[in-house]
Amino acid sequence: xxxTTDPKLRSFIEIPPDSHFPIQNLPYGVFRNNSGGTPRVGVxxxxxxxxxxxxxxxxxxxxxxxxxxKYFHQPSLNAFMSAGQKVWKKTRERISQxxxxxxxxxRDNDTLRTQxxxxxxxxxxxxxxxxxxxxDFYSSREHATNVGTMFRGKENALMPNWLWIPVGYHGRAxxxxxxxxxxxxxxxxxxxxxxxxPVFGPSRLLDFELEMGFFVGPESKLGEPIPIEKxxxxxxxxxxxxxxxxxxxxxxxxxxLGPFLAKNxxxxxxxxxxxxxxxxxxxxxxxxxxxxxxxxLQSAGKQAFDIHLEVLLKSKRMEAPVRICQSNxxxxxxxxxxxxxxxxxxxxxxxPGDLMASGTISGPTPDSYGSMLELTWRGSKxxxxxxxxxxxxxxxxxxxxxxxxxxxxxxxxGFGEVIGEILPxxxxxx
Amino acid sequence: xxxTTDPKLRSFIEIPPDSHFPIQNLPYGVFRNNSGGTPRVGVxxxxxxxxxxxxxxxxxxxxxxxxxxKYFHQPSLNAFMSAGQKVWKKTRERISQxxxxxxxxxRDNDTLRTQxxxxxxxxxxxxxxxxxxxxDFYSSREHATNVGTMFRGKENALMPNWLWIPVGYHGRAxxxxxxxxxxxxxxxxxxxxxxxxPVFGPSRLLDFELEMGFFVGPESKLGEPIPIEKxxxxxxxxxxxxxxxxxxxxxxxxxxLGPFLAKNxxxxxxxxxxxxxxxxxxxxxxxxxxxxxxxxLQSAGKQAFDIHLEVLLKSKRMEAPVRICQSNxxxxxxxxxxxxxxxxxxxxxxxPGDLMASGTISGPTPDSYGSMLELTWRGSKxxxxxxxxxxxxxxxxxxxxxxxxxxxxxxxxGFGEVIGEILPxxxxxx
Numbered sequence: 001x002x003x004t005t006d007p008k009l010r011s012f013i014e015i016p017p018d019s020h021f022p023i024q025n026l027p028y029g030v031f032r033n034n035s036g037g038t039p040r041v042g043v044x045x046x047x048x049x050x051x052x053x054x055x056x057x058x059x060x061x062x063x064x065x066x067x068x069x070k071y072f073h074q075p076s077l078n079a080f081m082s083a084g085q086k087v088w089k090k091t092r093e094r095i096s097q098x099x100x101x102x103x104x105x106x107r108d109n110d111t112l113r114t115q116x117x118x119x120x121x122x123x124x125x126x127x128x129x130x131x132x133x134x135x136d137f138y139s140s141r142e143h144a145t146n147v148g149t150m151f152r153g154k155e156n157a158l159m160p161n162w163l164w165i166p167v168g169y170h171g172r173a174x175x176x177x178x179x180x181x182x183x184x185x186x187x188x189x190x191x192x193x194x195x196x197x198p199v200f201g202p203s204r205l206l207d208f209e210l211e212m213g214f215f216v217g218p219e220s221k222l223g224e225p226i227p228i229e230k231x232x233x234x235x236x237x238x239x240x241x242x243x244x245x246x247x248x249x250x251x252x253x254x255x256x257l258g259p260f261l262a263k264n265x266x267x268x269x270x271x272x273x274x275x276x277x278x279x280x281x282x283x284x285x286x287x288x289x290x291x292x293x294x295x296x297l298q299s300a301g302k303q304a305f306d307i308h309l310e311v312l313l314k315s316k317r318m319e320a321p322v323r324i325c326q327s328n329x330x331x332x333x334x335x336x337x338x339x340x341x342x343x344x345x346x347x348x349x350x351x352p353g354d355l356m357a358s359g360t361i362s363g364p365t366p367d368s369y370g371s372m373l374e375l376t377w378r379g380s381k382x383x384x385x386x387x388x389x390x391x392x393x394x395x396x397x398x399x400x401x402x403x404x405x406x407x408x409x410x411x412x413x414g415f416g417e418v419i420g421e422i423l424p425x426x427x428x429x430x
Numbered sequence: 431x432x433x434t435t436d437p438k439l440r441s442f443i444e445i446p447p448d449s450h451f452p453i454q455n456l457p458y459g460v461f462r463n464n465s466g467g468t469p470r471v472g473v474x475x476x477x478x479x480x481x482x483x484x485x486x487x488x489x490x491x492x493x494x495x496x497x498x499x500k501y502f503h504q505p506s507l508n509a510f511m512s513a514g515q516k517v518w519k520k521t522r523e524r525i526s527q528x529x530x531x532x533x534x535x536x537r538d539n540d541t542l543r544t545q546x547x548x549x550x551x552x553x554x555x556x557x558x559x560x561x562x563x564x565x566d567f568y569s570s571r572e573h574a575t576n577v578g579t580m581f582r583g584k585e586n587a588l589m590p591n592w593l594w595i596p597v598g599y600h601g602r603a604x605x606x607x608x609x610x611x612x613x614x615x616x617x618x619x620x621x622x623x624x625x626x627x628p629v630f631g632p633s634r635l636l637d638f639e640l641e642m643g644f645f646v647g648p649e650s651k652l653g654e655p656i657p658i659e660k661x662x663x664x665x666x667x668x669x670x671x672x673x674x675x676x677x678x679x680x681x682x683x684x685x686x687l688g689p690f691l692a693k694n695x696x697x698x699x700x701x702x703x704x705x706x707x708x709x710x711x712x713x714x715x716x717x718x719x720x721x722x723x724x725x726x727l728q729s730a731g732k733q734a735f736d737i738h739l740e741v742l743l744k745s746k747r748m749e750a751p752v753r754i755c756q757s758n759x760x761x762x763x764x765x766x767x768x769x770x771x772x773x774x775x776x777x778x779x780x781x782p783g784d785l786m787a788s789g790t791i792s793g794p795t796p797d798s799y800g801s802m803l804e805l806t807w808r809g810s811k812x813x814x815x816x817x818x819x820x821x822x823x824x825x826x827x828x829x830x831x832x833x834x835x836x837x838x839x840x841x842x843x844g845f846g847e848v849i850g851e852i853l854p855x856x857x858x859x860x
Contacts, residue, residue, distance in 0.1 A: 132562075132603060132604055133602055133603050133604050138687060148686075151686075152686075159685050159686060160621075160624075161621075161628075161682055161683060161685070164619060164621075164627070164628050165619060165628075165682075165683055167683070167686075167687055167690075168687065168690055169599070169600070169687040169688050169690050170599070170600040170601055170602055170690065170694070171600055172563055172600055172778060173562060173563050173603070174562055174563050174652075174778070174779050174780065174781050174784070175652055175777075175778050175779055177652065181652075184652075184653040184777050186775075186776035186777055187655065187726075187775055187776060187777075188775055188776055189594060189595060189724060191590075191591075191594075194590075197594070197721065198591075198594050198595075198724070200724045200725070200726060222604075222605055222607065222611075222614075222696070223614040223695075223853075223856070224856075225617065225856070225858065246776070249776070252591055252595070253591060253595055253597070254686070254687075254688075255589050255591070255686075256578075256581075256582075256589060256597075256684070256685075256688070257568060257597055257598065257599040257684075257688040257689065258599050258684075258686070258687040258688025258689075259687065259688075260597075260598055260599050260600065261772070261773070261775065261776045261778065264600070264773075264776060264778040265653075265776035265777045265778050266652070266777075291627065294619060294628070294630045295630070296617075296630060296858075342691070343691070343694075345616075345617055345618055345691065346616035346617060346618055346676070346679070346691045346694060346695035347605075347614050347616055347617075347695045347696075347856075348602060348604070348605050348691065348694040348695050349604050349605055350604065351604050354604070423653075426653070426654075426655070426777070428655065428726075
């Protein structure tokens with residue numbers, strides 16, 4: 001057990017048992033004051049953000065491993081992510097120490113504490129990372145089977161390569177946005193009648209996809225694969241990901257080169273990056289893999305993480321959101337380590353801040369499906385939101401909320417939320 | 431006729447008629463001295479690079495439109511690309527003026543001239559742009575038809591969406607490299623026998639793809655499509671692109687989400703970015719479009735450019751490269767303006783330095799096909815390189831050279847070359 005993940009660890013800051021941000025978590029984010037000011041790096045603790053730039057100014061990060069580098073006076077986590085496991089570990093230990101109930105440095109220094117601990121209500125959370133490349137995998141067997149069944153029929157549901165390859169594709173980095181950013185319903189081409197030309201207009205089959213993603217830490221060199229047993233050194237932490245999808249655009253465009261406009265209009269991520277160190281106590285077995293993967297994808301030990309996931313939806317007319325899906329990160333067939341080993345096996349290089357998402361995380365039961373497409377089975381089984389409302393796909397004004405956490409004994413290591421509201425399509429003249 | 435593209439324009443620097451870099455061209459690149467030093471922005475002129483940072487230091491870019499900004503003391507063109515057409519135009523006019531045979535400022539100032547004009551042999555050309563997102567289109571009808579015929583048969587060659595949509599997909603930005611970078615043969619999974627499991631090893635069907643790409647200038651905002659009539663304001667200039675491809679990896683992995691590892695190991699670009707202003711005199715009609723594109727993809731006037739393209743190949747045993755393909759950028763069915771309008775129609779934002787490549791540029795005749803896959807028709811018709819050598823796909827030690835130029839009356843506006851040599855695959859143990 002690491003000193004920083006001890007379930008008995010307590011902070012001098014009071015934290016309720018259902019908080020996502022106890023001292024066992026310490027996720028990193030980038031924020032600025034609501035009143036403005038410079039973006040900088042902080043850590044969530046209970047209902048506060050701990051301003052690491054303030055602690056650094058106060059000389060509290062004079063740790064040899066940090067080598068005097070200014071990781072926290074930064075508008076992104078990229079520099080810190082590139083620093084690697086030793087620096088991450090030492091930084092976490094120091095932060096954990098400073099927040100302990102039996103440590104006086106911060107607890108008893110009123111001036112410093114007031115400067116460094118800012119209520120979450122007084123800050124704005126920004127994109128935590130400058131994303132170089134964004135890759136989206138397709139690693140849930142249940143999701144691939146569901147979608148394959150709908151698009152290609154039950155016989156061709158799972159492609160012959162699926163059980164051999166962590167299938168993935170390159171996504172659009174420019175349109176990855178932080179939680180809270182409104183999502184404009186996209187315009188595009190669709191074809192509903194194969195005997196007629198395609199038509200132009202707002203997507204009618206707008207969807208979410210419940211995903212998680214990991215951020216790459218230290219880079220790898222072009223031409224040099226990362227062996228699977230080294231992949232963990234290149235993974236900094238994780239976020240929730242909503243891979244917004246326009247199903248009607250996707251259906252018309254996706255052959256033969258894959259999804260493009262159906263996905264590139266927006267991808268939302270949660271603002272707090274939960275470190276792999278905080279997740280370590282929640283390691284668990286993933287699904288058995290049969291056939292046995294090729295050797296470059298084999299690794300021993302627990303490769304999955306037990307992260308409970310939920311999707312909630314709130315229409316304009318509803319007062320409170322209603323839960324429409326419960327899933328778990330552990331359902332994924334391919335592990336993050338396999339994904340990264342596969343991604344780089346050709347020699348493709350990765351860089352600090354690259355985002356690699358899991359693909360939709362669907363579980364075995366219909367209430368665990370991670371998209372409207374699956375939950376409503378392509379619109380054929382609308383879901384009931386309230387006495388007066390049902391949904392086949394997302395409507396304007398709908399807000400989608402994803403959340404997730406690891407349940408410890410009396411505490412949670414949580415991801416907060418990723419939220420997005422659907423705005424009506426632009427009214428464009430052509 | 432623009433003052434800077436006048437075919438009669440002459441520089442005080444002697445330039446042979448087959449040079450790619452006469453005063454009518456003035457492409458931008460990023461370089462440093464062979465002996466080291468800081469990367470900075472220059473322009474190719476004949477056998478020299480004109481160091482713009484030196485001219486700027488000498489006060490020769492005190493142009494109101496540039497607003498005192500330091501565009502040329504930079505390790506990339508991104509800042510200059512983001513500045514927009516007015517700045518590009520004024521800068522080009524000033525550079526053109528300074529290089530004219532009847533302008534004394536640079537010509538007669540020995541000290542300044544020696545500092546500012548450096549022989550190309552004394553510099554190293556670097557990646558000219560920090561690429562945020564890289565998109566690859568699939569805009570040659572001939573190429574799509576050829577590949578479709580081979581992979582899916584003649585009846586399903588051109589997908590139903592192809593004549594309606596400038597089909598494209600997101601590529602990998604991290605592995606876009608500048609000409610001269612050696613290309614390591616990738617490792618990966620392939621399956622040659624459908625009754626057997628896939629196998630792991632070096633790609634055996636390594637290929638090039640003859641493409642061109644354009645760089646995005648000023649950004650667009652998320653949620654705001656760029657109308658097609660405004661797209662030209664967002665296009666800075668063009669380069670040659672070699673989209674290296676592993677056909678055997680591609681065949682096994684590409685369904686249903688498109689090419690991934692088969693492409694992400696490397697993409698090479700030529701180091702000089704030729705501006706749209708320099709290409710303007712070579713505008714021409716593209717192929718007729720039938721069916722008529724949807725209104726958001728319609729625009730009047732000449733949308734193509736007459737750019738002659740060649741691919742040459744040199745094996746280890748050959749003394750000189752041999753030409754294996756001649757094509758032309760004008761063959762492309764979809765224009766750059768249509769590509770960019772389509773890419774952003776969902777509201778996907780673009781950023782300065784984004785690269786958008788054309789897809790393989792194949793022409794109507796077999797000697798104009800832009801890949802080995804097509805030239806050798808999947809290896810069934812090997813091409814003869816010399817008395818003693820033939821090729822189905824690329825072999826270790828092969829060097830691929832792509833070049834291209836617009837032929838003016840007694841001068842050329844050229845792209846130089848994009849070169850890459852194939853290194854043997856890594857010998858990895860698993």
